[in-house]
Amino acid sequence: MSGPEEPRVAGPDVDGLELDPETMRELGYRVVDLLVERLERLDDSRVWRGASRAEMESRLREPPPEEPTDFEELIGRLEKDVLPFTGQHDHPRFFGYIPSSPTWPGVLGDFLASGVNIFAGTWLQSAGASTVELVVIDWFRQWLGYGGRASGILLPGGSLANLTALACAKEAKAGGRAATAVVYVTPQSHSSLTRALHVLGFEADQVRSVPVDDRLRMRADALAAAMDADVLAGRRPLFVVANAGATNTGAIDPLGEIAAVCAEQDAWFHVDAAYGGFAILTERGRAWLDGIDEADSVTLDPHKWLYQPYECGCLVVRNGPLLSQAFHILPDYLQDTAVGGVEVNFADRGLQLTRSARALKVWLSLHHFGVRAFRAAIDRALDLALLAEERVRASEELELLSPASLGIVCFRRRPRGGAAGERELEALNSDLARRLAESGEGLVSTTRVDRRFALRMCVLGHRSRAEDIERVLAWLESAPVAR
Ligand SMILES: Cc1ncc(COP(=O)(O)O)c(C=O)c1O
Structure with missing residues (x-):
């Protein structure tokens, strides 16, 4: 007859969930490098990249991993299969929905x-x-x-x-x-x-x-x-x-x-x-x-x-x-x-x-940074939204639907001598917003203002500058559309 089972007393690393200090630092630095390099390249990167569920499943669906995988390999997979498929809300030309551009200390x-x-x-x-x-x-x-x-x-x-x-x-x-x-x-x-x-x-x-x-x-x-x-x-x-x-x-x-x-x-x-x-x-x-x-x-x-x-x-x-x-x-x-x-x-x-x-x-x-720096960033975003409004007002191809208010401006493309009916304008502008996002050049979202289909630009990010507003509006103003 066997006696009561001896309790198994775990040694310091018997479960394998601890890492030694050197490894912890190394993995941490790797992640910091990834994040800083991402920020260094942000301006030149695509604002948005989407994918179908089928594509993402084919990249990521797998059974729970019973065995360990090397950290570097995992970071590589995140860099290839996960992190690129996102709207970069902190990109200087992300003007859709409500942007969010955190500071590094945050x-x-x-x-x-x-x-x-x-x-x-x-x-x-x-x-x-x-x-x-x-x-x-x-x-x-x-x-x-x-x-x-x-x-x-x-x-x-x-x-x-x-x-x-x-x-x-x-x-x-x-x-x-x-x-x-x-x-x-x-x-x-x-x-x-x-x-x-x-x-x-x-x-x-x-x-x-x-x-x-x-x-x-x-x-x-x-x-x-x-x-x-x-x-x-x-x-x-x-x-x-x-x-x-x-x-x-x-x-x-x-x-x-x-x-x-x-x-x-x-x-x-x-x-x-x-x-x-x-x-x-x-x-x-x-x-x-x-x-x-x-x-x-x-x-x-x-x-x-x-x-x-x-x-x-x-x-x-x-x-x-x-x-x-x-x-x-x-x-x-x-x-x-x-x-x-x-x-x-x-x-x-x-x-x-x-x-x-x-x-x-x-x-x-x-x-x-001190509150003053935050105040200045918010003030600059308010200026940029006003600039966007003026730019839309001055354009013969764009029509203002709601003026700048707390960073948001709504407008639409209304081609001279082209589409005039609400339905046609909706199809045209919906297509423009989609094509802009797919181009990776910028991002605006869409909404309705008084039931009219609108392109909506929300300027809050602390990285956005006048040239970013210009780049996105110029794209929307000049992209080929049916006339
Ligand atoms: C006015 C307003 N209220 C509430 C929300 C919801 O906030 P959250 O997305 O942080 O839950 C939003 C988000 O955009 C908002 O603009």
């Missing part, structure tokens, strides 16, 4: 947070990183013009920030019961709001799409009228979302006017400034975003116009303690982490328990 901040593997959910596990997060959010608070009671949380992105804001408002204003509550958006609101409303259980008849003016900005008078009608019908105006700016055209809703309407009805006023909010660092941006300090909450995305690597979103709430009142839960298995006084468990301010230390990258990059 990238290293992410690396540090991963390498130390900081658990930023509880104070007990991350007093240091949690304090950095409090500090960084306090900088944002000051930029927004909020008082000292405001606070917030760093999140994966703007979608999660919008959802967190709605959940917080539902709790704060309606004790979590939203049966009679109504939410007000505009046709320009970001799709993440639709998703948030859906997952938080709002029915279609609890959502009002408030009419916009000729610049696609929410009409405060129409908001007031909609709210009055809802109150008369026994409904409770709960949550209003203003854009600053809207993803489509950069439209900025009249924040001060909307704040006054919300105050009248005791509704929560949320500003979705995911992409546009950091324009507040500039003098003109501050003027455009006037009234943002009257919002109950603001979504900001540092991974957009504050030049941070993905992922980094943020929600700032004017009455900060409402966040933890909405989300705080303390299960037995986390009782050791309870905080009583001024310390903060960031897990209590949102949906994530395990969360990475996003604040490190923001802190590191803002300190490394």
